[in-house]
Amino acid sequence: MHDLVRPTESARLPSIGVRIERARLTYGGVRLFDGLDFELEGGRCTCLLGPSGVGKTTLLRLIAGLADPEPPTVLAAEDGKPLDGRVAYMAQQDLLLPWLGALDNVLLGPRLRGEAVGAALVDRARGLLDAVGLGDRLQARPAELSGGMRQRVALARTLMEDRPVVLMDEPFSALDAITRLRLQELAAGLLAGRTVLLVTHDPLEALRIGHRIHVMAGQPAEIGPAISPEGSPPRPADDPALLVRQAELLRRLSS
Amino acid sequence: MHDLVRPTESARLPSIGVRIERARLTYGGVRLFDGLDFELEGGRCTCLLGPSGVGKTTLLRLIAGLADPEPPTVLAAEDGKPLDGRVAYMAQQDLLLPWLGALDNVLLGPRLRGEAVGAALVDRARGLLDAVGLGDRLQARPAELSGGMRQRVALARTLMEDRPVVLMDEPFSALDAITRLRLQELAAGLLAGRTVLLVTHDPLEALRIGHRIHVMAGQPAEIGPAISPEGSPPRPADDPALLVRQAELLRRLSS
Amino acid sequence: QDKLTVLLDWFVNPDHAPLYVAREMGYFRDAGLEVEMIAPADPNDPPKLVAAGRADLAISYQPQLQMQAAEGLPLTRIGTLVATPLNTVVVLADGPVKSIADLKGRKVGYSVGGLEDALLGAMLENAGLKLSDVELVNVNFSLSPALLSGQVDAVVGAYRNFELNQLDIEGKAGRAFYPEEHGVPPYDELVIVANREKAADPRLPRFLDAVERGTLYLMNHPDESWKLFVKANPELDDELNRRAWRDTLPRFAHSPAALDARRYERFARFLKERELIGEVPRLADYAVELR
Amino acid sequence: MMRAVRPMVRPLVTAAVLIAAWQALVWATGVPRFILPDPARVAMALWERAGLIGYHALFTIGEILGGLALGVVLGAATALTLSYFRPARRWLMPVLVFSQAIPVFALAPLLVLWLGYGMASKVAMATLIIYFPVTSAFFDGLRRTEPGWLDLARTMGGSRWSTLVRIRLPAALPAFASGLRVATAVAPIGAVVGEWVGASAGLGYLMLHANGRMQVDLMFAALLTLAAIAVALYFAVDALLRRALPWQPDNNPDEERD
Amino acid sequence: MMRAVRPMVRPLVTAAVLIAAWQALVWATGVPRFILPDPARVAMALWERAGLIGYHALFTIGEILGGLALGVVLGAATALTLSYFRPARRWLMPVLVFSQAIPVFALAPLLVLWLGYGMASKVAMATLIIYFPVTSAFFDGLRRTEPGWLDLARTMGGSRWSTLVRIRLPAALPAFASGLRVATAVAPIGAVVGEWVGASAGLGYLMLHANGRMQVDLMFAALLTLAAIAVALYFAVDALLRRALPWQPDNNPDEERD
């Protein structure tokens, strides 16, 4: 693993849990959530699966502070302080800025915060792009990149953020199986010790890198009990125990 | 399967193979293809896998007539006639028109061709949307739909096209495992007898619905020999033979 | 009733009194004419449009007519409306300029009509100065405001019947220098022009007769005339126009159809001297006395 | 309640503030009343000459609407032509820009010669002024279509015409709306400039007339009326456009939640 | 070879075609030369009075550039203010529209009173004309930002200011460019109208003067010069804008491959 991509202070980041209680949210008259409770364990990776359109993205956005929940929704961090400024969010779309090259897209966060973008930050961004396999496309604009490449730039940008809470919405969906495995490992490594919520459609992916795995279903949506596979992530993809778990997950998903 | 969604004349569509020879294409000085040969067998479903950024989308666009190949590239249909007007193309992005509701997005093709959009066509579009699980969101604009829902609308739009050659770029990437299985079956059923090229990152998906499966790799990109699983698609997802094949595919992908 | 279109030189104002009185008194109708009067915004346009055949008659200025004739426009004067110059150089009475000679080194505002700088040049030379001794500024729409607000020290192109009253109403007395008293030959301010090719139009003498009747009524019954005028143009019913009306009365041509050939020729020579025209046009080509 | 009342109150408050500012300006700068009369004087003129102003306003409104309709139709047609024919783009665009630089007084005699002194020449002038913003903005919008949609239309076998109608046009509507907003705001001045060509009615005529005769109060009263028409028209069009383009993102920085 | 020559040839051909059309118009309509002189006459005037016209053109160019610079800066600033402060939007927008409807001749004495007869009043006039298209288009662009980017900026902890600079501004550049194109095309008329307000130099002044003297040839020669300046300026700005926004899709229907 590249040393550069891991910020020096990351080890010192405190891990914070996040709790959401009695969430309620309505879109166009339809109750998407009603009394939904959910918890992200501090320092752990929680994976969320569920049918398309059930509200996974909406839940992520709610935690990121981007959706407007209705009362009596409560969103709270374990340490009682507000979540603002402690969350990194990777959306389902890549949301790259078309006028910036890959490197500048990755450096967007520090620039937006008005941090001095010195050699250290640039090197880290370079390192991250290198780690996602785009070390030779630093200046490429989004329009010149393939779908998977764009997703990888967005992933690098999210990892650049170095926040205690990281929310990722299908971050590997546009990647081939091999790249996906590599990047799962990269992400799991870099995000170790952080509170991660990862939405995915791939049960195996969830089983590889999740500490806890939940299935969301129904309308209004409910979140099922956690599955906690043994061992610590990233688990090897060919672990036979995972295949057994996968069958269980698929069963839950199809019920 | 809904009867409505299958156009009456579909049985009569002749199946045409497509051949691409000595393809050459350069982007920004880099030879993406150089002397690439590839064939789509008529009436069969060919699946294409390969690392992100290798050129799968570009190849698809080339066949769709949307990329400008350089000489000595040859693109030809088996029957010698031009491909124009006989190809349906589903891009990697959903490309829904934001000002149209789901139903109108699905009806875009006939409208663009100036066909009279009568009750029959509307019913078929409705039926397709119903089949992809959006029967209750006919009027929803893209901005009101989740990522997976948008992809399903795009899929319905492609199926609506009823063309002998169908090119699909990661059509199920944003869908959960269960919906994906269902829609794979739907697509395999509706597209039976057509010449299909399907780009996917999911080896199992390729194994379930592909007659022939190719792996693309390298720079310039080369396309490996076909894997032809036994039985006819859609194959059951829990077929143990598939798992064996999957291991082989993964080996090819990672080489 | 024959229709006749008359393009005014500018917006309706007391200078056009004879026309309106003739219309309101029914003199045009008596002459078998139905006269439509149209106001343009740019005084340069009406003669062009008459020359182009778009209208029957235009109200214009003698100097302009002569310049246009020299440029070859097929126009001819058939009558006179205002028979003295109206143009003046105006300064504030309590200002530093007591004589034309005091203008040396000062700013003079003008509204581009084509003639103003020539007039001023002649007046300055008459006082021993040159045109280059003053700074000319085109102030277009706002002669009085420019003078009142001290933007310029003098304005040329101000009308003696208007701008002086305007200054007075604003509480400032103006001092006028009359061109004809400072080396500029006298001329007819407002003339009626027709297309030269159509000078024999039988409607024209009838029109002039009606204008003459209007002028005479106007002089005989100034107060009644004023009432007629503001009835036709209610927006003009104010102090300024009332005063302008009074000051314009003595300046109307008593005999609108009469032509003073020497006056025209004298002024044409002046224009040539000032290099406003290249050749002195033949009088008969641009001015007639209808029979 | 409060919310329902507000939309009615705001214009009144704006007007009040403007009038106060105007009065303050007059007091502070001591600008003479023949250059800028104070509000009271103008209000008086507005009141006393309401009939006259209203009569002239009717003409001007007619010209504005005529010019707007014609300008928008011609502008849209030109933008389409420009974007559909490369030769048009190459040869016509310079001509259009050229036409923008022609001052009224050069054109006026021509317009009158061809169109006469009636409504037509004024509508033509207003059209000319409105025409370019619409053309330019719409043309810009038409050529900024998302390439993916065009690819889609191509594979679907859409003709140029249907691609235009179904994809390029709706995609360019926000840009068109932008141009239309500018056009709406300049339409009144277009009509007034048109009256410059020669008129016997209309607010522009009235203003010029009043100006020429130093009836500055009346001029400003007419001007206020014209401006009020302009503002009303602008907001009507703006509201209409917003309603017509519901899918378009519309966010303002100060509405960002913090 | 051919391709290299073309960009030089096209304007000449356009000019030739225009001149031919003009000549044809003169012949066909028989419009008298004191209303629309024929090209040869104007060319002669252009040639004989080149020095005079050049002298006045310099002033006008200065005014155009000044007005353009000021108008764009002020317009951009206003658009930012409008989009950043809801009150500004609510109260200022009507005022802006209002201001658009004020005819020059009402404003002229005020401008001259405050700015004098020098360059300043003309630049102010040109600025005023350029201002609104820029403001309106840019403001429209600023509020049409892709909501996803704003969400991103929010979670990244971007301040309003940095979100503006890094996201909203670049995203609004295409719209801004649209407005700038319109502004560039109307800037020359702005300068000429400014000279109308009171001037002793400039092409507008020269035209008025020639018009008054019935030197219609000279007037049209000055007009041609003005229009040429306008066209040159427009295409320079257009080329600049295209170069500055390389990421923006730019496709024209007639370039669609069939």
Ligand SMILES: Nc1ncnc2c1ncn2[C@@H]1O[C@H](COP(=O)(O)OP(=O)(O)OP(=O)(O)O)[C@@H](O)[C@H]1O
């Ligand atoms: N418009 C373009 N300009 C320059 N390079 C491009 C352009 N489009 C694609 N490329 C390059 O071509 C290569 C192939 O891209 P393509 O989209 O075909 O990949 P892909 O195999 O579909 O990848 P993915 O699985 O990530 O979608 C990439 O390296 C990409 O950067």
Ligand SMILES: Nc1ncnc2c1ncn2[C@@H]1O[C@H](COP(=O)(O)OP(=O)(O)OP(=O)(O)O)[C@@H](O)[C@H]1O
């Ligand atoms: N802006 C909106 N307006 C109206 N409805 C919306 C809006 N955004 C989302 N929805 C609805 O909310 C529901 C949940 O959407 P969400 O994007 O959270 O789904 P998801 O679980 O992320 O699905 P996917 O796996 O397809 O991404 C969907 O039914 C969608 O139609």
Ligand SMILES: [Mg+2]
């Ligand atoms: Mg989602």
Ligand SMILES: [Mg+2]
């Ligand atoms: Mg791809």
